[in-house]
Amino acid sequence: MAEDLKIITSANKADQYQSLIPQIEGLLNGENDLVANMANVCAALKEQFKWFWVGFYLVKSNELVLGPFQGPVACTRIAKGRGVCGAAWERAETLIVPDVEEFPGHIACSSLSRSEIVIPVLNDGEVIGVLDVDSSELNEFDETDAKYLQHIISLIEFQ
Numbered sequence: 001m002a003e004d005l006k007i008i009t010s011a012n013k014a015d016q017y018q019s020l021i022p023q024i025e026g027l028l029n030g031e032n033d034l035v036a037n038m039a040n041v042c043a044a045l046k047e048q049f050k051w052f053w054v055g056f057y058l059v060k061s062n063e064l065v066l067g068p069f070q071g072p073v074a075c076t077r078i079a080k081g082r083g084v085c086g087a088a089w090e091r092a093e094t095l096i097v098p099d100v101e102e103f104p105g106h107i108a109c110s111s112l113s114r115s116e117i118v119i120p121v122l123n124d125g126e127v128i129g130v131l132d133v134d135s136s137e138l139n140e141f142d143e144t145d146a147k148y149l150q151h152i153i154s155l156i157e158f159q
């Protein structure tokens with residue numbers, strides 16, 4: 001039963017992403033300002049999914065520095081390898097964390113965050129930032145989120 005419910009939830013999620021993506025394409029179309037585009041992508045995702053926190057960190061002087069986001073105030077700088085964001089940067093791979101308390105070194109910007117997904121932003125094979133999404137629910141994110149969030153990031157011109 002729980003597995004069935006999970007499949008239904010994933011399908012709904014895919015539908016939501018599929019209706020959201022053309023809206024995001026519309027927002028990004030003709031606009032080349034990176035901060036404006038990252039800000040609108042965060043807002044669109046937060047509005048659609050009502051997640052706890054959605055935001056970008058960008059690599060600056062070998063640290064992740066907080067960029068545009070939606071949600072409560074968050075830590076400003078994250079070292080390589082630290083927390084989920086720093087680990088996703090170091091490994092250059094998407095990390096899905098079903099329960100943040102189980103992730104060694106997780107950085108708790110808020111005790112209300114229970115699960116998390118972090119997607120690296122790649123430019124010419126190099127990680128130049130991450131998209132971090134936090135949920136107040138356990139086990140919120142799966143491969144469907146990874147796939148669609150990677151696609152959404154690919155729509156932003158980072159150069």
Ligand code: SME
Nearest residue numbers: 074083084085106107109
């Ligand atoms: N939890 C993250 C830190 C960023 S905040 O969640 C916005 C981490 O462990 O990297």
